[in-house]
Amino acid sequence: MRGLLEQGLAELGIAPPAGAVEKLMRYGQLLLEQNQVMNLTAITRPEEVATLHFLDSAALLGCAGLAGASLVDVGTGAGFPGVVLKVLAPDLRLTLVDSLGKRLDWLETVCQALGLEGVTLRHDRAEELAQEPDWREAFDFAAARAVADLRVLAELCLPFVRVGGRFLAMKAAGCQAEVDAAGRAVSVLGGRLLPAWHYAIPGTEVKRTVAAVEKIAPTPKGYPRRWARIRKAPL
Numbered sequence: 001m002r003g004l005l006e007q008g009l010a011e012l013g014i015a016p017p018a019g020a021v022e023k024l025m026r027y028g029q030l031l032l033e034q035n036q037v038m039n040l041t042a043i044t045r046p047e048e049v050a051t052l053h054f055l056d057s058a059a060l061l062g063c064a065g066l067a068g069a070s071l072v073d074v075g076t077g078a079g080f081p082g083v084v085l086k087v088l089a090p091d092l093r094l095t096l097v098d099s100l101g102k103r104l105d106w107l108e109t110v111c112q113a114l115g116l117e118g119v120t121l122r123h124d125r126a127e128e129l130a131q132e133p134d135w136r137e138a139f140d141f142a143a144a145r146a147v148a149d150l151r152v153l154a155e156l157c158l159p160f161v162r163v164g165g166r167f168l169a170m171k172a173a174g175c176q177a178e179v180d181a182a183g184r185a186v187s188v189l190g191g192r193l194l195p196a197w198h199y200a201i202p203g204t205e206v207k208r209t210v211a212a213v214e215k216i217a218p219t220p221k222g223y224p225r226r227w228a229r230i231r232k233a234p235l
């Protein structure tokens with residue numbers, strides 16, 4: 001895993017801080033161990049954890065200057081992309097949100113094991129949390145990978161982002177139709193679509209896209225709506 005990570009990070013133009021590669025290797029070990037008893041990932045080969053989880057998550061650093069910024073990872077699951085970003089950019093002010101408490105309990109032990117400081121973990125549904133005044137428009141960035149269709153995801157994520165900040169949705173390549181279909185939702189929620197950012201995951205043939213949205217106006221008070229409403233009538 002070490003060689004793949006070192007080479008892949010170099011290809012992405014990322015200079016890892018001292019000890020970061022070792023931390024990612026430890027994270028991979030903890031992930032695969034815990035995956036025996038808890039459903040965390042369908043990826044079980046260490047090389048694929050390195051590429052499809054770690055390098056994919058790391059690639060987000062090439063698309064936005066995250067140093068010193070605050071970022072909420074919505075639907076973080078086993079910590080992607082948030083934990084990887086924090087390992088590689090230790091001054092990132094990271095918040096992990098997921099609706100599954102057991103995953104966050106495990107992530108807390110991971111943050112301790114990796115010595116990651118200042119990570120906030122919150123067990124909640126994004127659409128409920130984003131209605132809380134302290135959480136609303138409180139972050140420079142919201143990021144999400146593999147959580148929902150962009151129309152839905154925009155409603156879960158954009159309310160967290162301050163005006164002038166960005167929402168970054170990590171998607172498969174070929175998501176242009178999904179991005180186009182989300183145009184109205186993005187605009188209703190106070191956002192403006194930026195040009196998508198394309199990359200390949202080093203060491204693989206996998207191509208990926210980050211759909212980026214700039215927050216240009218506050219999200220109107222009625223959003224996000226309740227989950228049943230979002231699902232039944234996406235914007």
Ligand code: SAM
Nearest residue numbers: 075076077080098099100124125126145146147
């Ligand atoms: N982002 C991770 C990744 O890329 O591997 C996890 C993806 S997993 C398929 C989706 C995660 O989103 C799950 O852990 C689920 O519990 C969480 N999730 C789904 N809807 C959510 C919501 N409305 N609020 C918070 N978390 C949510």
